[in-house]
Amino acid sequence: xxxxxxxxxxxxxxxxxxxxxFELAPVAIDETPHPAEAARSYVERLAQQKAAAALASxxxxxxxxxxxxxxxxxxxxxxxxxxxxxxxxxMLRRLSGQPHQVFTxxxxxxxxxxxxxSVATEVVFRxxxxxxxxxxxxxxxxMDKAGSYGIQGKGAILVDHISGSYSNVVGLPLTETAALLKxxxxxxxA
Ligand SMILES: Cc1cn([C@H]2C[C@H](O)[C@@H](COP(=O)(O)OP(=O)(O)OP(=O)(O)O)O2)c(=O)[nH]c1=O
Numbered sequence: 001x002x003x004x005x006x007x008x009x010x011x012x013x014x015x016x017x018x019x020x021x022f023e024l025a026p027v028a029i030d031e032t033p034h035p036a037e038a039a040r041s042y043v044e045r046l047a048q049q050k051a052a053a054a055l056a057s058x059x060x061x062x063x064x065x066x067x068x069x070x071x072x073x074x075x076x077x078x079x080x081x082x083x084x085x086x087x088x089x090x091m092l093r094r095l096s097g098q099p100h101q102v103f104t105x106x107x108x109x110x111x112x113x114x115x116x117x118s119v120a121t122e123v124v125f126r127x128x129x130x131x132x133x134x135x136x137x138x139x140x141x142x143m144d145k146a147g148s149y150g151i152q153g154k155g156a157i158l159v160d161h162i163s164g165s166y167s168n169v170v171g172l173p174l175t176e177t178a179a180l181l182k183x184x185x186x187x188x189x190a
Contacts, residue, residue, distance in 0.1 A: 002186050005054030005067040010152070010171035015066075018174055019189040020181065025054040025065065031080060039073040039103050044116050047105035055109050064110045064184050070171050072147025073101040073120075079147045085137050088148035092136065092158075095147060097127040102147070102169045108180050115180055119173040121164035123151070128158060 051067030082088035142148035149155035
């Protein structure tokens with residue numbers, strides 16, 4: 001059986017989009033970055049930990065589990081989900097007019113083996129004014145999303161352009177995920 005170790009509605013929708021069948025096995029882990037932890041190491045560690053926690057909670061020797069993590073990287077800083085509207089405002093101010101990177105890691109684990117990959121997409125916001133930032137926060141959309149925006153929702157209005165995988169920004173890089181699933185004999189396009 002194939003399990004998605006995620007509470008993210010985006011990841012459910014993205015996997016369903018490419019015709020993958022799965023059961024949900026969401027987990028909660030500590031998402032605090034280690035001191036001076038590099039972005040790629042951070043997202044790969046969390047994806048692996050989410051998948052490992054789900055695998056350990058399942059009574060299924062045949063289980064294959066997918067864990068994933070998405071973070072926004074601005075310079076040296078890792079922007080995760082905001083913990084308040086003030087935090088969201090601060091992140092959106094910093095992202096205004098700036099190129100940044102979105103990293104998503106995907107870990108596939110079974111009791112026999114594991115593979116972890118990560119993908120980076122560059123996103124460039126146009127310059128935002130305070131009124132726009134406030135109006136966007138008032139929609140409620142930023143609060144459960146890394147970097148305080150959702151490119152697939154109303155946040156699309158903030159984005160000037162991207163370079164790289166779009167689905168990676170939303171929460172799962174589909175091309176690379178399909179390749180990983182193939183390695184574990186999980187069918188896509190079903
Ligand atoms: C940048 C960006 C992030 N996101 C979302 C994807 C992720 O759900 C979320 C980042 O938080 P994550 O910790 O990666 O995921 P999650 O807590 O939502 O779910 P789980 O850990 O159970 O898998 O931000 C968007 O939906 N759109 C975007 O444009």
